[in-house]
Amino acid sequence: MKNLVSFEKVLGLDFNNPSILLSALTHPSYAFEHPEEGIAHNERLEYLGDAVLELFISDYLFRIFPQKNEGELTKLRARLVCAESLYELAFKINLDEYLRLGKGERKAGGNRRMSNLANAVEAVIGAIYFDRGIEAAFTFIKKLFGEKLNPENLETLPKDEKTTLQELLQKEKNNVLWYEVLQEDGPAHQKVFTAGVFINHKLFATGRGKSKKEAEQEAARKALELLTKDEGV
Numbered sequence: 532m533k534n535l536v537s538f539e540k541v542l543g544l545d546f547n548n549p550s551i552l553l554s555a556l557t558h559p560s561y562a563f564e565h566p567e568e569g570i571a572h573n574e575r576l577e578y579l580g581d582a583v584l585e586l587f588i589s590d591y592l593f594r595i596f597p598q599k600n601e602g603e604l605t606k607l608r609a610r611l612v613c614a615e616s617l618y619e620l621a622f623k624i625n626l627d628e629y630l631r632l633g634k635g636e637r638k639a640g641g642n643r644r645m646s647n648l649a650n651a652v653e654a655v656i657g658a659i660y661f662d663r664g665i666e667a668a669f670t671f672i673k674k675l676f677g678e679k680l681n682p683e684n685l686e687t688l689p690k691d692e693k694t695t696l697q698e699l700l701q702k703e704k705n706n707v708l709w710y711e712v713l714q715e716d717g718p719a720h721q722k723v724f725t726a727g728v729f730i731n732h733k734l735f736a737t738g739r740g741k742s743k744k745e746a747e748q749e750a751a752r753k754a755l756e757l758l759t760k761d762e763g764v
Contacts, residue, residue, distance in 0.1 A: 560633030
């Protein structure tokens with residue numbers, strides 16, 4: 532609880548129900564090893580935080596870029612909320628120091644793993660929304676992203692692999708692109724996902740990761756490598 536109070540100070544918030552924040556910091560591997568605590572892991576809060584974050588960023592971009600169309604706004608949003616962006620922001624609030632991990636996950640460097648930290652950022656946002664409401668969540672997101680939200684910085688954001696692949700395929704209007712989780716391995720607290728990227732109704736490449744997002748990004752990266760070798764696709 533001492534660490535929890537310390538993290539509340541980092542966030543600049545006092546939670547009405549601190550156990551919600553504790554849940555946001557609890558990786559499935561920790562919850563599996565410590566069922567006696569009765570604290571849920573952070574996947575449900577991640578789901579909630581993802582929706583809140585997407586709403587804030589969508590609203591923000593809609594207001595500051597009235598000249599941009601739906602496709603352009605979607606690409607900008609994807610760059611802001613991608614795993615790489617959230618991973619960078621996680622260190623801004625020292626999330627790697629507060630994330631609760633199982634022994635094996637921590638030993639494997641889980642407190643520096645991109646998927647763990649990116650997911651935890653979304654879980655913290657979900658916890659703030661659930662405990663303090665939408666205004667508190669939006670205020671926190673705006674503070675967290677900081678300079679990233681400046682219009683001049685938004686135009687130079689790096690693209691993630693999924694966005695790059697989508698833009699490449701959009702050069703030809705008839706291309707069809709989608710992702711699908713093909714397999715899930717391992718126990719519930721330590722799953723490994725295999726995702727496939729389908730181009731024109733054919734499985735083009737696969738990727739593996741400790742989250743669906745990570746697996747999809749890996750599949751997109753491999754697809755991009757293949758496409759650079761085959762200009763006819």
